[in-house]
Amino acid sequence: MRQKPDDILLFVNEMNPSRRLPDAANPEMIYVKIPVGMLQCNCSIIGDPRTLEAIVVDPGDEVERILGLIGRYKLKVKAIVCTHAHIDHVGGLAKLYQYTGAPVMMHSDDLPLYRGMEMQAAFLGMPPPELIEIHQLLKEGDVLQWGNFLANVIHTPGHSPGSVALYLPTGGDNATLTQPQIFSGDTLFAGSIGRTDLWGGSYDQIMASIKDKLLQLPDATIVHPGHGVSTTIGHERDTNPFLK
Ligand SMILES: [Zn+2]
Ligand SMILES: [Zn+2]
DSSP states (O other): OOOOSSOEEEEGGGGSGGGOOSOTTSOSSEEEEEEETTTTEEEEEEEOTTTOEEEEEOOOSOHHHHHHHHHHTTOEEEEEEOSSOOHHHHTTHHHHHHHHOOOEEEEGGGHHHHHTHHHHHHHHTSOOOOOOOOOEEEOTTOEEEETTEEEEEEEOTTSSTTOEEEEEOSBTTBTTOSSOEEEEETTEETTEEOOOOSTTOOHHHHHHHHHHTGGGSOTTOEEEESSSOOEEHHHHHHHOGGGO
16 A cells, blocks of 8 residues: 555545456545544545545544645545444534535434534544534434445444444445455454444444454455545454454
């Protein structure tokens, strides 16, 4: 993976050199990963290079930077999705919504966490971000569609009660993808799993979410966690010490 100190920009096909398309100007998916804020939450912009429609996942902070990248690729934001309501993932919601008008989505089980933003902010010693109305509540089995892409919503409680992952399978509407992709929030990381000692966390639930849902996906699935580097389901199944 190519990493720059500022933003990390990659097209998915560059993650797997053996499958690299000969023409980098025609990527299979526009994927911009932007580690934002004090806790370096990975904000993801996922765009269709043909229609330029995109969704933004976890705009935790640094909305100017996110908007700059949306502008650089001339993307139209169709939805703003939160994998969960921790402050480092939702801090930029209000501002990004003001600029894009795109509906904001999260799972209903994380609404108490979202409304408790003052407590989360005090815990970290930072000012609380502006709260906004959540326009669409997500649940297991929902399908998000933008451009020629679709993502399945998978409810993965454990790190928080309303944690969700977005899964983009190959084939069908996602015909250009050569490998499935999952945006896993803070549930599964490269070599680790999410913490379960915060409000509403549960070790038993996170292990069930990972084993019964995430590890059921194909080994080739690229995992984009809420923090740190990307990995694959197969690699985590084989090497993640928390899944032994
Ligand atoms: Zn986080
Ligand atoms: Zn979190």
